[in-house]
Structure formats: C-alpha cells, structure tokens
Amino acid sequence: MSDHDVIVVGGGPAGVAAALALRAEGVGRVAIVDREPVLGGATRHCAHSPFGMREFGRVYLGAAYGRRLERDARAAGITVLTGHSVTGLGDDGTLSVAHPGGVGTLSADRVVLATGAREMPRSARMLPGDRPVGILTTGALQSYVAFHGLMPFRRPVILGSELVTLSAVLTCLTHGARPVAVLETGPVPLARAPLRWFPGVMGVPFRTGVGIVDIIGRDRVEAVRIRRGGQEEVLDCDGLLLTGRFTPEAALLWQAGHGVDRGSGGPLIDQTGRTANPRYFAAGNLLRPVETGGWAFREGRAIGRALAADLRRAPSAATTVPVAVEGPVKLVVPNIIRRGERPAAGFDRFQLRFLRPCKGTLALVIDGRPAHRLSGSWLPERRVLMPMPTAVCQADSIRFEFREDR
Amino acid sequence: MTRTTRTSAPHSCDVAVIGAGVVGCAVARRFALAGASVVVVERGADILSGASKANSAILHTGFDAPPGSLELDLVKAGREEYLSIHRDLGLSIVKTGALVCAWTDAEADGLAAIAGQGRENGIADLDVIDATAVRALMPGLAPEVRAAVEVRGEHVIDPWSAPLAYVTQALALGAKVWRGCELLSGRFDGDWLLDTSRGGLRAGAVINAAGLFGDDVDRRLGLAPDFTIRPRKGQFIVLDKAAARHVPKIVLPVPNEITKGVVICPTAFGNVLVGPTAEEQDDRTRATVETATLEMLRDHGGRLVPALRDIPVTAVYAGLRPGTEKKHYRVTARTESRAITLGGIRSTGLSAALGLAQHALRLFEAFGMPLGPPAAIPPVTVPNLTEAEPRDWQRPDHGEIVCHCEMVTRREIEAALAGPLPPGDFGGLRRRTRAGMGRCQGFYCNARLAEMTRGRFRVPLAVEPEG
Structure with a gap:
C-alpha cells in the first residue's frame, strides 16, 4: 500500500x-x-x-x-x-x-x-574563453535580486533574444546595472516585436548575427570578444548574462x-x-x-x-508508438502514443517547435497518409500546435514531415 | 582575508615551499611530519590555483611511465603512500581500473608491448584482453574496439580534497600557508632570505614546487634553472552523471609520442570527463576553452562510447600542465645553497605528489640541517565529496541543501568557510564543497552562495553597490 x-x-x-x-x-x-x-x-x-x-x-x-x-x-x-x-x-x-x-x-x-x-549554462553552450566570475543566467541574476538584494555585475553583456531576455534587461535596469549590449547569435530576434525596439528605447543596443568568440577575464569578466560578419570587436563589460x-x-x-x-x-x-x-x-x-x-x-x-x-x-x-519528427522540427509533445488508448484529455493537440527559422508545410502523417497540414513560417522557440486526431491512437506509424518552401 | 603589511623582522622557518599545488601541499606535509617548521608561499588566492586545479583525477600505477625513470619510482611511491593514508584522511578511492583500448589492428599489435612495459615497470596486475572480454567489462564501448590492456590498479580519486588533506595536516603541525603572496627574490647567505609580497622570510632551505613558474622561481632565487617551462594546455568536458553508468572504467588510448591522449574517465563525483587535449602555448596563466575543441571532445566521447552522444555537458574546463623541453621530471637538489627544485611535473603530479615529497625529504637530508623531532601524525580528515562514501546530505541536521545538482549542504559550506584553510576564492569553495559544480552551474545556487560568502573573497560573487 x-x-x-x-x-x-x-x-x-x-x-x-x-x-x-x-x-x-x-x-x-x-x-x-x-x-x-x-x-x-x-x-x-x-x-x-x-x-x-x-x-x-x-x-x-x-x-x-x-x-x-x-x-x-x-x-x-x-x-x-x-x-x-x-x-x-x-x-x-x-x-x-x-x-x-x-x-x-x-x-x-x-x-x-x-x-x-x-537556462542552459555557459558550459553546455560550449562558449569559448576564460572562466571567470560574472557569467550567469537570468534565473541566477533574478535570484540575486529577489532573494538576497544583491547584484552580480554592473555592466553586463546580455546574450539571447527570447521573452526572458526582456525580463533580464528590465531586472538590470531596475537594479542599477546598465547592459552594454544585447546580442543574438541568429539572424532575427526570437521574441516577438518588443525586443527589436525595447533595448533601443532603454538605451541598450540590440544586435543580431553576433557570435561570442572569447570571454576575457582572469578573476572577473573584463570583456567579451564578438564577431559579426567578418568583423571582430571587444566589448568591455563586467559580466555576461546568458538568457534563454x-x-x-x-x-x-x-x-x-x-x-x-x-x-x-x-x-x-x-x-x-x-x-x-x-x-x-x-x-x-x-x-x-x-x-x-x-x-x-x-x-x-x-x-x-x-x-x-x-x-x-x-x-x-499498452505498447507505445513513437511520434517521429524530421528536418528542422526540433521536438513534438506528446512524443509517444500508447496504442489503443483514446486521448484522455491530457493533450488535445500536438505541440511542436522548430530548430531554426523556416517557412513551408508541416504535415502529420499517420500510417503513411497525411492527416493534417499546416503551412506557414515559424521561428525557433515558438509554439506550433497541430490537432491530434483520434486515429493516432490506432496507428502503427506517426510522423511529422516538413516540406520547406524554396 | 587580511593583508599583512611588510614587517622588518622576517618570519623564520626551516623550509620554505614555493607553490601550493598538489606537490607543494604534499611536500609541506612530509616536512612538517619530519619535524620541520614550514611556510608555504602561494601567489594565488587559494591553494591549487595553477596546474593542480585541472587534471584528470587518476591515481596512476605507473604502468606506462618511462622504464627506470624517477617519474616511475615516484608515481609508485606516491600511489603506495596514498593507499596507506587515504582512509585516515577521509579520502576515498574509486577502484575503476583502466582499459588501454586499441581501435585499429596496428594499435592492437602494440598492446603486448604496452603490457610488457607495464610488467617491467613492476605492475603485474594487467593483461591483454580480446574484444569480447573488453565488451564484457564495458558494454558501452563502441563495437570497433579490437582489444585492450586491462590495468586493474588504475584508480580515480578526488583531486582537490587530497592536496587539501595534505596541507591541512601540515597546518595542524604548525605549518603556515601564505596565500596571495608572491615570491619576489631570494638570496642564500648560509640561510635563505626570501623577499615576498608579504614581507621577508628567513628559511633554512627552499623547495621550489612552483609548477608553471618553476623556472621563473629558480631565477628569482638566483639559481640558474636547468629547464624551461613549456605550458601545455588541456581542455576537458565533464558529462552529466547520467554518463556514469556507461563508463565504469577509465578508457585510455594507445599513447603516441606526444601525449597520453584523450581519456574517457569516470570521476569520483559520479560524472564522466573527456580530455585532455595537448596544446603547446606560451601563456602560463591563461587557459581558455575553445568551442570547436570542446565539440571535438564531445564527438570523441560519443564515438568511443555511443551512449555519451546524447548526454548533456555539465562543465567545461582547461588547465595548463608544466611541461618542459624534455619529457621527464626535472628534479634538482643544490646542496651548496640548500635548494630543491621539483620541476616539470607535467601530468602525473597528483599520483606522484606524495612520492615527490618523500624524494624531496631524502634530498634534503643530504643538506645536513637539523630538524625537530618527527611529529606524531595529527588526526586530520577532510569531508567526503565523492560518490564512493556517504555524503553529508544523507546525514541528519545538515540545515538544507544549497546546491541541488551536487547535493551540497549548508553545513558543508559553513564548515568549509570556517575550516583551518578557508577558501580564498570561489574556485576554492567549489573545490572544497562542489557547490556550483553541477549541471545547472549555479542557476539555482549561485545567488545563495554569493550571500553566504559576502566579504570572504578577494573577487566577490556580488558587486558592491555603486556610489
């Protein structure tokens, strides 16, 4: 018992x-x-x-x-x-x-x-450079502020452009820190509209297509070296905030x-x-x-x-059938189906996400036959929803196919 | 930490040890036990600030050391002493054993010679085993493995608690450790008079265990160094504890001329590390990680042990080994000036440290300097951080768990901060407790640690308010 x-x-x-x-x-x-x-x-x-x-x-x-x-x-x-x-x-x-x-x-x-x-730390992101004090995630920063009334830096460089990045910028600005810049590795910001202009309004430059090529600092972060296009630049800072x-x-x-x-x-x-x-x-x-x-x-x-x-x-x-995804589709939830059981209100739809920005047609294929199609363009870290027909619960094969527009 | 101003009357001791890496810590212990008064001069904010903070944590047998070399003798002596004292010091040992794996026919052909050299080196407990036997010992290895030398005596230890235990034992016998203290110069006039950033120090003898600055320290002492340090960088990745079930043994490559190569190794803390690389560089302090190299290490791990491919990376690090222009240890004793240099301890320092300390004491005896009576061994234990023994979080009244990834308790952190040698920087706290070393790398606990360590470190985690 x-x-x-x-x-x-x-x-x-x-x-x-x-x-x-x-x-x-x-x-x-x-x-x-x-x-x-x-x-x-x-x-x-x-x-x-x-x-x-x-x-x-x-x-x-x-x-x-x-x-x-x-x-x-x-x-x-x-x-x-x-x-x-x-x-x-x-x-x-x-x-x-x-x-x-x-x-x-x-x-x-x-x-x-x-x-x-x-949030993924510096190690799992495999960022290059020294390993000084002052490299944190938003969650850690907000714990400094919310639980202890402390700040880990005054002039951080911020990496990322998700919703949480906005929150990170706000936390900095409301606690006496002035971000040096907000950098996104990809070509476009991942969060919707505000991020494009928000840091600008607050006097914090936002730049896309930027990679960090070195973190410099023996004891505490002193600078990060960035590359954009073919150009390298050193940004002086006292911290690196990893968001998202x-x-x-x-x-x-x-x-x-x-x-x-x-x-x-x-x-x-x-x-x-x-x-x-x-x-x-x-x-x-x-x-x-x-x-x-x-x-x-x-x-x-x-x-x-x-x-x-x-x-x-x-x-x-019940036996399980995997829900397969391919190409730029990063994930699907649920990702297995217990065969013979009806959807029991746990999930009424499939949730999917893409690995990179893409435009095309997403198809749910059940036992080799397309059951549902969705056309559009998507950014990574954005939710994509597809209906979950009851037929999936009897299927031998379930997969999502993606045809990219050329 | 308080800063001591220069004083005109210099402190006196029998032996000054320059450098508090694993070798310096072991030397301090050995000489303190022999009755010497000891001062350890360390430039870093904490012990283990140089080469010793980043290694692969293997307690070697010496099976692959150069036959007849000093290194072989000292690895064997150091290992033997570790095995005899570790229990009393609270240090654990994970008896993993190692497999020197051959992945090609050519490598497989070379295994008999490796085993032969091992036996010649006095390590009997090894055998060449075929692919079936290899995969029975470690089913996670890729099917391409041809054969291996199984070296059962290769073990894994906690590479930071061991030197901490050595130096703590020295402290208990009255030794001093001057951290944040740089040796500036020295001259011998029957006694050594050392000028340090913290003032004068008079010493009967000097032992240079300065690792990456071994040649530089010799020069500062007015001794002509007989070697040049050539730093060799090693990058590592540490995989999530989920990897441990796939890697029960140390996986060694068939060595080539330059390096022992990349190892896949369980850690005493329940992770798996992959590394090191071997990259020559001039800089003696900067050990950076590089994205492409880390990815290479990850791919390498996944090639040899396919299940590692999907396992998240917990940590990445890089260290510098104090190589020289030659492969062997560069140990010199100068009787006329009572100075011993333990140089070029490039990659077996953790295994050989206790042996090097014994050797240094033997060399010192030739100086004919009287010491006090040998000391009784003081009862010193360090907290267990390894998965081999129960941890503090498993015992009642630990307060709370502060670092959830590594299960570090408030009681452990408070004990480290109140210990006989409290950490001088955040790295020192991490090495003493493992706080912040886990998969989230401080997402959950960094702020709490900032609060708990306020006013403790020269480089604090939290910045002071402006104005």
Whole structure:
C-alpha cells in the first residue's frame, strides 16, 4: 500500500495545478514535494512577469503567485512537503527523498514529475574563453535580486533574444546595472516585436548575427570578444548574462534511466501525460522548453484530470508508438502514443517547435497518409500546435514531415 | 582575508615551499611530519590555483611511465603512500581500473608491448584482453574496439580534497600557508632570505614546487634553472552523471609520442570527463576553452562510447600542465645553497605528489640541517565529496541543501568557510564543497552562495553597490 495516491514532484504552476485538479476530481491523498522552502518554482524570482490572470482572475508578481499556489494547495487538503529533494525514482512509484532530517522514501500509486526547466549554462553552450566570475543566467541574476538584494555585475553583456531576455534587461535596469549590449547569435530576434525596439528605447543596443568568440577575464569578466560578419570587436563589460536556451530539469529521468527525448530534452510522454513508465506522469516545462507559467498551469490541470481517470485502472500495459519528427522540427509533445488508448484529455493537440527559422508545410502523417497540414513560417522557440486526431491512437506509424518552401 | 603589511623582522622557518599545488601541499606535509617548521608561499588566492586545479583525477600505477625513470619510482611511491593514508584522511578511492583500448589492428599489435612495459615497470596486475572480454567489462564501448590492456590498479580519486588533506595536516603541525603572496627574490647567505609580497622570510632551505613558474622561481632565487617551462594546455568536458553508468572504467588510448591522449574517465563525483587535449602555448596563466575543441571532445566521447552522444555537458574546463623541453621530471637538489627544485611535473603530479615529497625529504637530508623531532601524525580528515562514501546530505541536521545538482549542504559550506584553510576564492569553495559544480552551474545556487560568502573573497560573487 502506497503512502499517497499521487505525489507531485515540483511545486511550480504545473505541479500545483495537477495536484489541485486531482483533489477536485476526488483523489484523496495527494502530496506536493518541492526542494525549495516555498512553492512557486521559477515564478518566485520573476519579479515583473504577471502571473495568474487566467487561473486566478488577477495578477500576481513574483513570490506572491507562489504564496497563492501554496495557500490554495493547503486549502485543498494537499500535503505540502517543502525542503524535500527527490533523489531517485523507483520503478514502482517509490521515491527516495532527502530532507533536513535525513533521508527516506515516499511512495505513491502515481507520480507527476513537474520539475520545470532552467537556462542552459555557459558550459553546455560550449562558449569559448576564460572562466571567470560574472557569467550567469537570468534565473541566477533574478535570484540575486529577489532573494538576497544583491547584484552580480554592473555592466553586463546580455546574450539571447527570447521573452526572458526582456525580463533580464528590465531586472538590470531596475537594479542599477546598465547592459552594454544585447546580442543574438541568429539572424532575427526570437521574441516577438518588443525586443527589436525595447533595448533601443532603454538605451541598450540590440544586435543580431553576433557570435561570442572569447570571454576575457582572469578573476572577473573584463570583456567579451564578438564577431559579426567578418568583423571582430571587444566589448568591455563586467559580466555576461546568458538568457534563454531553456532546458528541461530532467536529471531525475536521466538518473532513473527513463526515456529522455532527444528533441525536447524532457521525458518520453504520451497522449495522457504518462512517461515511458506508466506510473509516472509529467507536466509543465519539464516536457519541453519553455512555456509561460499560465500555459504550464493549464497543462498541469489537464494532466491532473487525465491522471485522476487513470488512477481507477491498473497502470497501462499498452505498447507505445513513437511520434517521429524530421528536418528542422526540433521536438513534438506528446512524443509517444500508447496504442489503443483514446486521448484522455491530457493533450488535445500536438505541440511542436522548430530548430531554426523556416517557412513551408508541416504535415502529420499517420500510417503513411497525411492527416493534417499546416503551412506557414515559424521561428525557433515558438509554439506550433497541430490537432491530434483520434486515429493516432490506432496507428502503427506517426510522423511529422516538413516540406520547406524554396 | 587580511593583508599583512611588510614587517622588518622576517618570519623564520626551516623550509620554505614555493607553490601550493598538489606537490607543494604534499611536500609541506612530509616536512612538517619530519619535524620541520614550514611556510608555504602561494601567489594565488587559494591553494591549487595553477596546474593542480585541472587534471584528470587518476591515481596512476605507473604502468606506462618511462622504464627506470624517477617519474616511475615516484608515481609508485606516491600511489603506495596514498593507499596507506587515504582512509585516515577521509579520502576515498574509486577502484575503476583502466582499459588501454586499441581501435585499429596496428594499435592492437602494440598492446603486448604496452603490457610488457607495464610488467617491467613492476605492475603485474594487467593483461591483454580480446574484444569480447573488453565488451564484457564495458558494454558501452563502441563495437570497433579490437582489444585492450586491462590495468586493474588504475584508480580515480578526488583531486582537490587530497592536496587539501595534505596541507591541512601540515597546518595542524604548525605549518603556515601564505596565500596571495608572491615570491619576489631570494638570496642564500648560509640561510635563505626570501623577499615576498608579504614581507621577508628567513628559511633554512627552499623547495621550489612552483609548477608553471618553476623556472621563473629558480631565477628569482638566483639559481640558474636547468629547464624551461613549456605550458601545455588541456581542455576537458565533464558529462552529466547520467554518463556514469556507461563508463565504469577509465578508457585510455594507445599513447603516441606526444601525449597520453584523450581519456574517457569516470570521476569520483559520479560524472564522466573527456580530455585532455595537448596544446603547446606560451601563456602560463591563461587557459581558455575553445568551442570547436570542446565539440571535438564531445564527438570523441560519443564515438568511443555511443551512449555519451546524447548526454548533456555539465562543465567545461582547461588547465595548463608544466611541461618542459624534455619529457621527464626535472628534479634538482643544490646542496651548496640548500635548494630543491621539483620541476616539470607535467601530468602525473597528483599520483606522484606524495612520492615527490618523500624524494624531496631524502634530498634534503643530504643538506645536513637539523630538524625537530618527527611529529606524531595529527588526526586530520577532510569531508567526503565523492560518490564512493556517504555524503553529508544523507546525514541528519545538515540545515538544507544549497546546491541541488551536487547535493551540497549548508553545513558543508559553513564548515568549509570556517575550516583551518578557508577558501580564498570561489574556485576554492567549489573545490572544497562542489557547490556550483553541477549541471545547472549555479542557476539555482549561485545567488545563495554569493550571500553566504559576502566579504570572504578577494573577487566577490556580488558587486558592491555603486556610489
């Protein structure tokens, strides 16, 4: 007998929404385990992104949103275990847990993994140069500001052009730092319109097509050498802020030997929100980098509902069919289909993303026959949605093909 | 850290050790145990600031060392001493064993000679094994592997805790470590009078363990160095702990003339590293990583162990080895001026350090300098950071976990900051605790560490407010 019906690992928007949905569906023993002292996940340090409009009908900033999540979770009778780190996933739903009192285990009939995403550090980006103090991600910068009232630099160069980059620029400007420049490696900014003019308005130059060829600094960052076209230039600075390039926080999946999808960096995930091990579900930005808190919340809620239905049965023994992608298509979620099972409201659509800017026609091909087509032009890091016909659940082969316009 | 101003009355000691790399730390320990008063002069903000901060963390057997060389003797002696003292110091050892893998017929033909040399070097516990046996030991290797020499005694250790333990033992016996202190010059007039950035130091003998600045330090001491340092850069990538299950053993290449080549190696911390490269350069301080080289290392790892292809990169680093114009160690003792130079310790320093320290003491004995009575071994242990033994987070009342990727507790960080040799910079804290060394590289914990280390480091993580 398990201690819990469901344990949710990660108390950000997706995890809390899944737990709330489970309770709303009448599931009795639900717990949220989070390694941080309070719930909220990444929203805790996002001081200027508004959260909660669609789920709570009002706006919360930063830690206030997490407090609302925690209040609602406790009010719904959910056991909230903060300061608890899950260190291992057992095949049977037994979780190894570390907490200030030592180590132990928790067990559940089903587990929801909602460990979110983080920005890729300098090492994984394989940036060249020295390795001094002062190279950080936005998440780290915002933790300096939000939790400790500190700043890691005054004149950073900022790399990236995603939505989070705007947030990073704002954090700098509102905390006495003056970014030297915002640089994007690709030919166009990845976020929609504001980024093109926003840094300009704030007096921060924004440049595309720029590569970092050297980071210079013995102790602290002193400069970065950049290349644009054939030209090299040295930008004096005291820090390098790496924004975006989110990657799922999938360490537990790797460690457990669960399937990790090459495209998304998250779990293998089926139409109901189950991973390769059908006791384990997953939701939110662990599935794919990266969506807003609101999207993660709605996704968590849908997967919580699907899980409540799944709890009434034994864990699925259905075989899985991979959903294949090709060419410039970076990822698809769900990326496996459990054969013979209807979509159970976990996902009602396929989510896709592209690796690079491209224009053409995307086709969902089921058993060799095109089932749906979508034409358009897309940028990387942007969500693409395709309908999920019920026929996928009976298919032997499912793939997305892309024909690029010439 | 407080800055000491120059004082006119110089500090006195029996032995001044220049450089607090792994060799300097081991020498300080050995001489302190022998009854000497010791001062270690280190230019960096912390110990292990030069070549010793970046290596492949292998405790070698010496199977591939040049036959009859000093290096072979000292690797063997150093390894033996490590094996006899590591438990008492709290240092662990991961008995992985190594496979010298042949990937072509030509390489396979050379394995018998490698094994033969190993036996000649006194390492009996090795065998040439065929492809089936290789893949049984390590199924993750690419199917192209032809054969290998299995060297069962090659082990993996924590390359930073070991020297920390050595120098901590020296400190417990009264040795001093002057960090952030540069040797400027020295002259011998029956005693050594050293001029440092921190003032004068009078010493009975000087031991130069200055690594990348070995020749420079000899010159500053007025000794004509008999070698020239030629820094050789090595770049590494460290793969996520998910890689460890695929790499249970050290995978060595069949060596060529220039280098032992790129190794795929489990770390004591549960990761896998791929490296080093061997790149000659003039600069003795700047060790940069280069994107194309890192990608090459990643491809190389994926070619030899295909499962590594998809595993995320946790960290990248580069180090400089103090090579010279010759391949062998450059050890010189000058009896007339009571100076010992331990130079050109280019790539086996971690394995040989304790052996080098024994050797230095033997050379020193010829100087005929009286020392105090040998000391009893002080009980010193360093915290375990490796996966081979239980970690602090598994014990109660650790406060909280600060670095989630490497499971570093608040208690461990506070202990390091309050220890007998607290870290002088952020790198020193990372090496003592592993905080910030994991897959997120500080996304979650860097700000917390900035707060916990305020006022501690010469180069702080957080900048001071302007104005």
